[in-house]
Amino acid sequence: MTQPLPTTLQGANLAVSTRALRKRFGTVNALDGLDLQVPTGAVYLLIGPNGAGKSTALRTLLDLVRADAGSASVFDLDTIKDGPRIRANIGYVPERTEWGYPWMRVGQLLLHHSAYFPSWDAAYAARLITLFELQLDRKLGGLSKGQARRVHLVVALAHRPPLLLLDEPIDGLDPIIRDETLSVLAEHFSDTPTTTIISTHHVSEVESMVDCVGAMRAGTLRAQLSLADLRAGLRRYRAEVPDGWAGAPALNGAVLRRAHAPREIQWTAWGPEAEISAHLTQAGAAIRDVAAVSLNDATLALLNPKADQT
Amino acid sequence: MLFAIDPADVRPIYVQIMDEVRRALVVGTLTADDPLPSVRQLASDLRVNPNTVAQAYRELERDGVVHVKRGQGTFASNLNMNGKQRRTLAREVARRALRDAHRNGVNAEDLIWAIQAAADKSNRQAP
């Protein structure tokens, strides 16, 4: 018996939840029955290949995209009915860097934005501006990717929203600013009660901030669980096996990633360690090492298109 | 005191933080009644979730390694470092070494023998 990957975060107090969300763009199913569940106060990491629907999911919460079917709620408010109220509580860093008015200067945009968000913390904004070395007299249209991203971060953080949606927030930043940004985010989480959804390919950089993980592929969640559960349940097993080893049929469905060499295997499998180890030993494998996997390796395993579980 | 954590380590991050505090107490970079960095400060320095730091501090407090002075922060407790804490740390180091040994096809006996030999050698060189 193998256990399927969990896709629901049960019992949690949810800040964001979507139910069977579907969205089709032309012939592409961007969202295909998405049930996102983000516990209040969590840092939720959304992983998935390009085109998996991560950005579309985030944009649905802002009502920038309207789903064809299903529903979504943020803080128990409906994204379509209560759009303005919800957006007043969201700080959003978009994936695209053209955002705002190209003719506007950075300083003007910050002023403009602060008027729309009554909770704007001017002192905090000023601190972030210094930290990110923003030049307020630059026009938005002339900013580099990294500069634009920093402007978006200030705009998203400075009103201390209860919900942060960060779509590739550190992409395009140089290593120093990237590190600075992670430090700012950690501080932000200390100072402000925030629920955060981060969508990024830079998994290892945000790993130590994450509470929950959602692995998306083809518009749906393949796995959704807390990082603690992921760390406990997903292990890499290295074992020596006899020549012509037939494998371990009992583990079909549990192994997410396989690497083989003559007389040696390295499998990433989901399930209780004792159970998996027992199955491997029964099948004639001599386990040499069982290790926790990094979130980066977990990502590869969870999203492996050749995995047993489908 | 300085902390070093590795997200790819087998140990969860809060355990790593706890181990780092214990290590600092054992080697003496942290002594009784020294303040620990604030949760916010440490989270920011390590780029980790503040909840994780708070969890580590909570567990350390429960173990009696640190104590909280209301409104002032978290401080290292006065412990006999030659005793329990040192043994806890040694056990953790041993576990890690054993795991590593097993991966390399070395059994426990061989490992103990090798450690003893290496210790003798470094003792001969040291004085």
Added chain:
Amino acid sequence: MTTLALHQPPTYGTVIQQQLRNAAGALRGAAIGLFAAALLFFILLTLLQSSGQLQGPGPSGFNLNSYETIPVWFVALIAAGALWQRDEPTRRGYHLAMPVNAAHHTAMRVGAGWAWLMVWVAVYLVLLCLLGLVLTLIGGGQFTSQMGWWGWLAPFAAATMSYLLASIPFVASEKPLAWIVAVPGGFVALITLPYMFKARALTSVLDSLMAGPFSPQAPFFPMFFRMQSPAVMGPRHPLELDWQTSVTAAVVWTIIGLVGVWLATRHRARGAQ
């Protein structure tokens, strides 16, 4: 759900104020350009007048009439375009992600642009009067005006209607300029064909339409309320718009424009914003 204190969206007063400020920023470049062009043109006229080259065969002087307001509809088009520059529906995410009802927000932005356009038209009329004064001071003669009360209002009405109609594609389309060229162009082609092929039944219908408030020339040239129709429109009807028709046309086309803009604000872009 925790008893989390949720933040409130801004008041509409704040949003309108911000949109007015925003529109001023978006229109700034166009405003400077147009003002410079007008000034240059007026200086040129003044120079020509002072060198005596502007004197026609008739009596000298300056007659302010509704023809002087022709540029207004073009200016309105520029205003609509400048307001939505590089902000097509699929790139409007920033505007739409604000904590305001998206359709209302867009409508408020259109309104803010319109408010500034009215200022432009007023400045233009002031400049025209100044030009008249200067020209008559230099060249002598009378500074007369044929514009009744409607003549003074017509430029504002013309600007409003052109602005609203032009705003529809700018708000709702990825390729607004294509629409702005194609729709009037197609329309002209469509109404020219019956005359070219002398389809009497059709041309008489068109002729009567041209004389009324639904005349497609009405929104763009309501100030032409004494305009003779072009020769191609047939000699039988001297297609004039008297001022009553022109006012009716202004009302009719403003309503059409408003409905169009309202529909456009509710349009949702298909792709990503």
